[in-house]
Amino acid sequence: MNDRAWIATRKGLFELRRGAQGWATAHVSFLGEPVSMVLPPRSDGRMLAALNLGHFGVKVHASDDAGATWQEVATPAYPPQPEGATGPAWKLVQIWSMEAAHGTVWAGTLPGGLFRSADFGRSWQLVESLWSRPERLEWFGGGYDVPGIHSICPHPTQAQETLIAISCGGVWVTRDDGESWSLQAEGLHADYMPPERAADPNIQDVHRVVRCVSQPDKLWCQHHNGIWRSSDNAASWQRIANVPASSFGFAVAVHPSDGDCAWFAPAAADQQRIPIDGALIVNRTRDGGRSFDTLRSGLPRSDCYDLVYRHGLAVADDGRTLLMGSTTGGLWASGDAGDSWTTVFAHLPPIYAVRFG
Numbered sequence: 001m002n003d004r005a006w007i008a009t010r011k012g013l014f015e016l017r018r019g020a021q022g023w024a025t026a027h028v029s030f031l032g033e034p035v036s037m038v039l040p041p042r043s044d045g046r047m048l049a050a051l052n053l054g055h056f057g058v059k060v061h062a063s064d065d066a067g068a069t070w071q072e073v074a075t076p077a078y079p080p081q082p083e084g085a086t087g088p089a090w091k092l093v094q095i096w097s098m099e100a101a102h103g104t105v106w107a108g109t110l111p112g113g114l115f116r117s118a119d120f121g122r123s124w125q126l127v128e129s130l131w132s133r134p135e136r137l138e139w140f141g142g143g144y145d146v147p148g149i150h151s152i153c154p155h156p157t158q159a160q161e162t163l164i165a166i167s168c169g170g171v172w173v174t175r176d177d178g179e180s181w182s183l184q185a186e187g188l189h190a191d192y193m194p195p196e197r198a199a200d201p202n203i204q205d206v207h208r209v210v211r212c213v214s215q216p217d218k219l220w221c222q223h224h225n226g227i228w229r230s231s232d233n234a235a236s237w238q239r240i241a242n243v244p245a246s247s248f249g250f251a252v253a254v255h256p257s258d259g260d261c262a263w264f265a266p267a268a269a270d271q272q273r274i275p276i277d278g279a280l281i282v283n284r285t286r287d288g289g290r291s292f293d294t295l296r297s298g299l300p301r302s303d304c305y306d307l308v309y310r311h312g313l314a315v316a317d318d319g320r321t322l323l324m325g326s327t328t329g330g331l332w333a334s335g336d337a338g339d340s341w342t343t344v345f346a347h348l349p350p351i352y353a354v355r356f357g
Contacts, residue, residue: 010352
């Protein structure tokens with residue numbers, strides 16, 4: 001759906017609709033409460049929202065009427081931590097990502113566990129095959145104190161195959177519906193590590209990975225140290241050179257039918273994490289990263305400190321409609337593939353995720 005979007009923020013979940021006058025708020029759920037992720041409704045109206053209520057913990061709510069009403073449902077839960085077990089505490093900190101495909105809902109969490117549901121959120125099971133990997137003990141936190149799964153990319157036609165990305169833990173793929181996993185981060189490079197560990201696929205700080213729905217072998221990766229792409233379904237990754245302004249950032253979106261077209265929201269690395277020179281821009285490539293257009297029409301040109309989080313940039317099924325939300329509550333829309341932008345809101349709560357559907 002190109003004319004409905006969901007904005008998950010620190011102070012609620014905003015449903016937007018696009019009409020003749022542009023985008024406007026249609027409904028607000030969980031006003032005042034932090035919504036870390038939303039899973040847009042399927043055809044029968046069933047959808048999920050993940051909340052992080054601090055002292056009261058992580059909660060999951062489900063709606064059967066496309067967000068009009070909600071009911072609290074089961075929350076992913078870790079098993080008891082064995083005595084003497086090393087690594088992060090076996091305790092749910094946050095639900096950072098959710099995707100649904102082929103009858104399964106996947107939830108990526110901090111501290112790095114992947115959960116699945118076969119009944120759209122009524123119950124959850126920890127994917128033990130990933131959690132029990134010995135490599136997990138080397139994962140570490142990037143944006144948070146503990147590792148987390150922020151990207152889940154189900155294969156659109158191969159029901160047994162799903163790719164996930166972890167900060168900081170590289171890229172992992174299952175091709176047998178979660179029974180086993182392989183580490184597929186060959187070619188990524190962590191400049192922040194000692195030289196002998198920089199190419200280690202298990203400690204890569206991947207900020208976001210997205211897959212082209214119509215060309216599923218084509219993937220894009222926004223990494224802590226640059227931009228990479230894969231044209232062989234993550235078997236290898238190639239670094240993109242000569243990115244204008246900055247190759248640092250968190251968000252990436254890929255065209256649903258053209259895997260060579262992708263959008264990025266660059267920022268000044270590494271300590272500042274604000275737009276370069278106070279001007280918000282979007283970089284777009286249409287040729288697989290060989291060249292870029294720097295898009296700024298309608299975006300703030302000065303005194304801008306908006307950072308776009310990992311899930312803050314989204315493209316609709318038409319490949320032309322985009323929404324971009326920031327940490328300081330700015331929301332911008334484009335109807336021409338990013339050539340021009342309009343301000344939808346300037347004062348929303350900090351935006352965690354933007355999704356169409």
